[in-house]
Amino acid sequence: MDNELDARKKKILDIIIKNYLATGEPVGSRTISKDPDLKVSSATIRNEMSDLEEMGYIEQPHTSAGRIPTDKGYRYYVDNMIQAHDSEIKEMRRLVNDQAEKTEKLEKLLQKAVKALSENTNYTSLISTPEVTGSRIKFIQLSNVSRHNVLAVIVLDGNRVKNQMLHVEEDVDNESILKLNILLNTTLNGLRIDQINLATIAQLRDQAGDHSSVVSNVLEMVVKAIKEDEGLQVYTSGATNILKYPELVESGKVSELLGTFENKENLSGLIEESINSDKEGIQVYIGQEAPVESLKDCSVVTATYDFGDNIKGMIGIVGPKRMDYQNVVDNLKVVKEKLDEVFHERRIGSGEHPDTGEEESS
Amino acid sequence: MDNELDARKKKILDIIIKNYLATGEPVGSRTISKDPDLKVSSATIRNEMSDLEEMGYIEQPHTSAGRIPTDKGYRYYVDNMIQAHDSEIKEMRRLVNDQAEKTEKLEKLLQKAVKALSENTNYTSLISTPEVTGSRIKFIQLSNVSRHNVLAVIVLDGNRVKNQMLHVEEDVDNESILKLNILLNTTLNGLRIDQINLATIAQLRDQAGDHSSVVSNVLEMVVKAIKEDEGLQVYTSGATNILKYPELVESGKVSELLGTFENKENLSGLIEESINSDKEGIQVYIGQEAPVESLKDCSVVTATYDFGDNIKGMIGIVGPKRMDYQNVVDNLKVVKEKLDEVFHERRIGSGEHPDTGEEESS
DNA sequence: ATTAGCACTCATCTACCCTGAGTGCTAATC
DNA sequence: GATTAGCACTCAGGGTAGATGAGTGCTAAT
Numbered sequence: 001m002d003n004e005l006d007a008r009k010k011k012i013l014d015i016i017i018k019n020y021l022a023t024g025e026p027v028g029s030r031t032i033s034k035d036p037d038l039k040v041s042s043a044t045i046r047n048e049m050s051d052l053e054e055m056g057y058i059e060q061p062h063t064s065a066g067r068i069p070t071d072k073g074y075r076y077y078v079d080n081m082i083q084a085h086d087s088e089i090k091e092m093r094r095l096v097n098d099q100a101e102k103t104e105k106l107e108k109l110l111q112k113a114v115k116a117l118s119e120n121t122n123y124t125s126l127i128s129t130p131e132v133t134g135s136r137i138k139f140i141q142l143s144n145v146s147r148h149n150v151l152a153v154i155v156l157d158g159n160r161v162k163n164q165m166l167h168v169e170e171d172v173d174n175e176s177i178l179k180l181n182i183l184l185n186t187t188l189n190g191l192r193i194d195q196i197n198l199a200t201i202a203q204l205r206d207q208a209g210d211h212s213s214v215v216s217n218v219l220e221m222v223v224k225a226i227k228e229d230e231g232l233q234v235y236t237s238g239a240t241n242i243l244k245y246p247e248l249v250e251s252g253k254v255s256e257l258l259g260t261f262e263n264k265e266n267l268s269g270l271i272e273e274s275i276n277s278d279k280e281g282i283q284v285y286i287g288q289e290a291p292v293e294s295l296k297d298c299s300v301v302t303a304t305y306d307f308g309d310n311i312k313g314m315i316g317i318v319g320p321k322r323m324d325y326q327n328v329v330d331n332l333k334v335v336k337e338k339l340d341e342v343f344h345e346r347r348i349g350s351g352e353h354p355d356t357g358e359e360e361s362s
Numbered sequence: 363m364d365n366e367l368d369a370r371k372k373k374i375l376d377i378i379i380k381n382y383l384a385t386g387e388p389v390g391s392r393t394i395s396k397d398p399d400l401k402v403s404s405a406t407i408r409n410e411m412s413d414l415e416e417m418g419y420i421e422q423p424h425t426s427a428g429r430i431p432t433d434k435g436y437r438y439y440v441d442n443m444i445q446a447h448d449s450e451i452k453e454m455r456r457l458v459n460d461q462a463e464k465t466e467k468l469e470k471l472l473q474k475a476v477k478a479l480s481e482n483t484n485y486t487s488l489i490s491t492p493e494v495t496g497s498r499i500k501f502i503q504l505s506n507v508s509r510h511n512v513l514a515v516i517v518l519d520g521n522r523v524k525n526q527m528l529h530v531e532e533d534v535d536n537e538s539i540l541k542l543n544i545l546l547n548t549t550l551n552g553l554r555i556d557q558i559n560l561a562t563i564a565q566l567r568d569q570a571g572d573h574s575s576v577v578s579n580v581l582e583m584v585v586k587a588i589k590e591d592e593g594l595q596v597y598t599s600g601a602t603n604i605l606k607y608p609e610l611v612e613s614g615k616v617s618e619l620l621g622t623f624e625n626k627e628n629l630s631g632l633i634e635e636s637i638n639s640d641k642e643g644i645q646v647y648i649g650q651e652a653p654v655e656s657l658k659d660c661s662v663v664t665a666t667y668d669f670g671d672n673i674k675g676m677i678g679i680v681g682p683k684r685m686d687y688q689n690v691v692d693n694l695k696v697v698k699e700k701l702d703e704v705f706h707e708r709r710i711g712s713g714e715h716p717d718t719g720e721e722e723s724s
Numbered sequence: 725a726t727t728a729g730c731a732c733t734c735a736t737c738t739a740c741c742c743t744g745a746g747t748g749c750t751a752a753t754c
Numbered sequence: 755g756a757t758t759a760g761c762a763c764t765c766a767g768g769g770t771a772g773a774t775g776a777g778t779g780c781t782a783a784t
Binding site for chain 1: 500501503505507508511513515517521523525526527599600601602605616617620621624
């Protein structure tokens with residue numbers, strides 16, 4: 001731990017930050033001198049503050065104002081002054097538990113989680129779907145739904161289900177369907193998408209005989225299904241919370257910020273960065289540190305959750321730099337743990353992967 | 363048509379509204395007198411405006427300001443002074459066409475549509491999924507995906523597909539699956555959800571023998587699937603566009619407005635109202651007329667599209683009262699027509715309902 | 725090393741005035 | 755009777771000046 005700062009400087013920095021987090025106003029020497037733990041005059045504190053400023057932990061918005069933390073100040077605070085509030089965590093955990101258990105659909109579960117986060121913290125929260133790569137085909141089935149309509153269902157790795165209705169010109173009798181099913185399953189089972197090559201396709205079409213066009217359709221759909229599933233989705237909640245923080249509103253960046261949340265592609269950088277550089281689970285990006293340009297006046301706290309098989313998703317919270325880091329970190333931890341747990345259980349429960357199917361069709 | 367207003371009054375009202383739509387500033391008598399079509403002095407115009415004010419078409423924000431249209435003024439304008447701009451419509455239609463044709467998935471198609479709308483108009487746009495009621499079951503199929511995992515797929519009316527992975531304790535052999543499939547299909551085919559009563563359930567479980575618990579699971583899922591499908595979803599785009607209109611920002615309602623778009627439940631009133639009171643296709647709600655409290659400082663223009671079988675969805679645009687009604691109406695018309703066309707074609711193409719599957723699972 | 729005291733800075737607030745756009749009214753004109 | 759010119763009046767918005775007060779840095783005393 002940094003010992004650049006003696007105990008008193010630490011204390012003063014702590015008071016400045018805590019105060020500023022709470023009020024959003026610059027903190028002056030007199031305010032600080034009122035703290036019961038500090039038995040020194042405001043003049044002494046001014047001297048200390050002068051030092052802190054020189055060291056880069058705090059700054060003055062203008063000459064006759066108090067001090068506010070710099071990014072470095074926040075960084076110091078986040079690194080050294082936050083510890084888990086176990087009692088409060090327990091409380092939250094109970095709340096989250098109730099909801100999570102009975103929500104089966106992945107999409108809905110994530111939406112609930114992200115909503116809970118934004119409501120608990122009063123900041124904007126985001127969550128990404130697990131980013132799946134290299135899905136394998138586990139099961140394919142065609143069914144005759146009605147004349148000219150064949151339903152193709154495909155189950156991927158992790159019990160993710162896709163389906164698509166195919167319109168076929170020719171009649172396909174039940175027997176042919178049966179044959180095609182066997183053919184498709186034996187040929188494609190266990191393959192990753194990039195393992196389906198021209199030879200496989202040619203072979204399949206060959207063996208399908210009369211119904212080679214159906215096979216083509218199915219293959220096309222398989223490719224689409226997998227591609228789409230690997231595409232990353234982001235849910236956000238509480239985007240309008242940023243309107244509650246004057247420093248963000250006045251910076252004139254509201255529109256840009258809200259835009260970032262609306263066009264979620266912009267966030268992919270953040271998600272990747274967070275998933276890749278994940279050390280102990282929680283990442284804090286303060287100001288400029290954030291890997292997304294438009295968030296540079298904000299702080300971002302992220303965590304990842306484990307969907308199984310090293311497939312990870314991200315949860316994150318975006319707020320003003322003076323956010324309540326303690327509470328945010330606690331909240332993220334709870335949600336992260338809960339998601340990890342749910343997915344882990346489902347994996348056990350279903351004898352395999354998380355039991356969350358997916359959407360599809362056309 | 364109202365003949366409360368003589369030609370000159372109409373002309374003046376028209377100038378006031380057009381000017382105000384363009385600038386957002388109150389319009390004064392001198393500005394109006396500069397119009398080449400009006401060969402009268404500003405004094406005359408002042409008299410006319412005085413009349414118009416008395417009749418409730420315009421008002422003054424304060425004594426020494428020009429006039430702005432009242433809700434009644436806008437209403438008159440919308441009812442009498444808008445006519446189709448066919449040439450521009452054609453232009454847009456071409457743009458929309460390109461996209462729509464090849465987008466198969468309902469969800470994606472609607473998202474593209476709503477995005478195109480907000481980008482073309484610079485207002486906020488919304489679109490609701492078709493509100494389906496009384497879905498019928500068309501096809502059910504169970505498959506053995508792996509030990510303890512049975513996949514249930516259900517096709518509803520309109521080729522909407524749902525699927526869910528069921529975790530089963532007992533082993534179910536392929537023969538049993540076959541039997542269950544026949545049983546389920548013969549019993550449930552063509553039924554609406556409210557036609558599945560206790561007697562049906564009891565009968566099914568009876569005939570399922572050993573695997574009655576699987577049947578229970580399937581039934582539960584069927585009910586869920588249908589319920590969920592009937593739940594209405596709303597996509598929005600360009601919510602942040604409202605930040606471009608000072609009159610909305612300054613009213614301090616931004617936060618409330620953005621909140622309305624984020625929590626889409628609030629919009630259900632609007633959607634229902636629009637779908638039910640649909641006369642000639644396009645509805646314009648000016649200010650207070652909107653069926654949603656929080657939109658009372660805005661104007662809302664809506665249309666409905668036909669998903670087939672009298673199943674309707676809504677598309678709408680929300681903007682300031684001084685919105686470019688002409689452009690908005692034109693845009694909505696194009697998108698509405700396109701959606702109608704796509705769904706109609708698909709209905710023909712697939713020999714039946716729109717060929718848009720849906721998501722599901724657990 | 726700490727503190728008291730003091731001069732200085734500067735954002736914010738209020739009061740005030742000025743300006744200009746726009747009106748309504750009246751009397752003259754078409 | 756309709757239109758116009760002229761004029762006094764209103765009022766939001768912008769600008770300026772001064773008062774306020776929070777906060778600082780520096781110096782000299784403790």
